[in-house]
Amino acid sequence: MPNEKPIISLGSRYLWRSRWYNLRQDRVRLPDGSDGTYTVVEHPGAVWIVPITTNGQVVLIYQYRYAVDDWCWEVPAGGMLPGVAPEEMARRELLEEVGGEAEQLRFVARFYTMNGIGSEVAQVYLATGVRLGTPQREAMEIMEVRLFPPKEALEMARRGEINDGPSALALLLCAEFLLD
Amino acid sequence: MPNEKPIISLGSRYLWRSRWYNLRQDRVRLPDGSDGTYTVVEHPGAVWIVPITTNGQVVLIYQYRYAVDDWCWEVPAGGMLPGVAPEEMARRELLEEVGGEAEQLRFVARFYTMNGIGSEVAQVYLATGVRLGTPQREAMEIMEVRLFPPKEALEMARRGEINDGPSALALLLCAEFLLD
Numbered sequence: 001m002p003n004e005k006p007i008i009s010l011g012s013r014y015l016w017r018s019r020w021y022n023l024r025q026d027r028v029r030l031p032d033g034s035d036g037t038y039t040v041v042e043h044p045g046a047v048w049i050v051p052i053t054t055n056g057q058v059v060l061i062y063q064y065r066y067a068v069d070d071w072c073w074e075v076p077a078g079g080m081l082p083g084v085a086p087e088e089m090a091r092r093e094l095l096e097e098v099g100g101e102a103e104q105l106r107f108v109a110r111f112y113t114m115n116g117i118g119s120e121v122a123q124v125y126l127a128t129g130v131r132l133g134t135p136q137r138e139a140m141e142i143m144e145v146r147l148f149p150p151k152e153a154l155e156m157a158r159r160g161e162i163n164d165g166p167s168a169l170a171l172l173l174c175a176e177f178l179l180d
Numbered sequence: 181m182p183n184e185k186p187i188i189s190l191g192s193r194y195l196w197r198s199r200w201y202n203l204r205q206d207r208v209r210l211p212d213g214s215d216g217t218y219t220v221v222e223h224p225g226a227v228w229i230v231p232i233t234t235n236g237q238v239v240l241i242y243q244y245r246y247a248v249d250d251w252c253w254e255v256p257a258g259g260m261l262p263g264v265a266p267e268e269m270a271r272r273e274l275l276e277e278v279g280g281e282a283e284q285l286r287f288v289a290r291f292y293t294m295n296g297i298g299s300e301v302a303q304v305y306l307a308t309g310v311r312l313g314t315p316q317r318e319a320m321e322i323m324e325v326r327l328f329p330p331k332e333a334l335e336m337a338r339r340g341e342i343n344d345g346p347s348a349l350a351l352l353l354c355a356e357f358l359l360d
Contacts, residue, residue, distance in 0.1 A: 108340070112345055139210045158352070
């Protein structure tokens with residue numbers, strides 16, 4: 001087992017703060033004894049939800065993302081809010097983005113999305129027995145909802161067509177449930 | 181087909197710049213006619229390389245990541261540099277992180293890693309016929325190299341044990357080549 005904390009923080013300052021994430025710059029001591037700085041996108045984490053309707057279809061969204069100036073295939077997702085548990089956050093995002101309500105929500109996995117520059121942890125949930133209703137989106141959220149047979153959604157992910165990486169991984173991590 | 185650019189930039193300013201990425205804040209016009217701001221982690225993109233040795237083993241690294249204060253299972257990866265083509269970048273990272281030289285490099289897929297907040301595009305390469313030598317790491321790069329049979333590496337990814345998301349997705353996108 002390697003040294004548990006090979007890089008030690010000597011102090012922090014914030015370069016920028018927002019509702020969504022902060023930019024924190026740390027002075028650090030490296031294993032060779034030298035000092036340096038490391039800047040971290042300090043992120044509260046997020047949930048990605050793979051929704052399966054009562055008819056056994058996977059709910060994907062096709063969303064415009066300003067940061068990449070592109071349309072992306074995704075599953076519903078959203079950043080964590082203070083004081084809201086991940087499962088509750090997953091239920092809220094499902095309702096907000098596709099008007100979905102799930103009979104059952106199951107935790108599948110967690111992973112880091114950008115561990116070289118930021119602290120975001122993605123938590124993946126599988127939502128089953130989903131009934132779709134009217135979304136409650138914000139002005140920034142521009143998307144269409146599409147339903148796919150599970151096998152087709154998985155094939156899209158395997159062919160590299162789900163261009164939002166965390167969504168593609170979320171689908172593939174749910175593969176065993178989708179092909180049940 | 182939806183409106184191609186539903187959010188329009190009205191102007192930009194930089195909140196922070198670094199060698200690795202910039203923080204850019206744009207004034208934007210939303211589809212409902214209202215104005216707002218959108219802050220983008222402006223990133224040059226990165227390559228993730230799935231290396232297979234001449235003996236048919238997958239090369240994984242177990243790396244300490246300061247941004248998440250955790251040890252992560254990953255494949256070799258690194259950010260793009262100005263004027264360096266992605267394939268050349270993939271060869272450099274392979275050499276730098278695991279001392280690897282590949283007989284063949286094949287482009288597999290691309291995806292966005294953080295399209296809600298940043299512009300990073302990940303490009304995945306499969307490197308075959310890899311011979312391992314002496315790594316040429318920087319002080320910030322703290323890692324061990326481990327070899328796994330392809331089936332085991334894929335199982336780790338499917339079970340959610342590859343905790344660097346882009347690395348897990350890179351492995352799963354290479355599944356058909358790994359099981360050849």
